[in-house]
Amino acid sequence: xxxxxxxxxxxxxxxxxxxxxxxxxxxxxxxxxxxxxxxxxxxxxxxxxxxxxxxxxxxxxxxxxxxxxxxxxxxxxxxxxxxxxxxxxxxxxx
Numbered sequence: 001x002x003x004x005x006x007x008x009x010x011x012x013x014x015x016x017x018x019x020x021x022x023x024x025x026x027x028x029x030x031x032x033x034x035x036x037x038x039x040x041x042x043x044x045x046x047x048x049x050x051x052x053x054x055x056x057x058x059x060x061x062x063x064x065x066x067x068x069x070x071x072x073x074x075x076x077x078x079x080x081x082x083x084x085x086x087x088x089x090x091x092x093x094x
Contacts (some may be wrong), residue, residue: 026065029093034078034086038070045077 030041043051043066045058057064057077064079067087078086 031091033088034067039067042066
């Protein structure tokens with residue numbers, strides 16, 4: 001990724017969520033494997049942002065990530081991202 005790509009790349013770092021195996025922080029729109037199934041990170045909730053859904057999840061549950069499974073399209077708010085089998089980075093969307 002060159003410097004112009006990096007400037008256009010918006011990333012939400014979650015201070016309580018550890019990096020993926022490649023030492024890359026979890027970001028919005030990442031394509032992942034969640035318990036072996038294809039999924040996508042909808043949002044990272046690491047602080048109050050003024051966005052209703054992430055703020056609600058953060059306030060009620062604490063820091064975490066919202067994962068959307070591809071099929072069926074279920075949503076999971078994941079607090080424990082320390083287990084490597086839970087979230088495995090597949091690809092990063094710019």
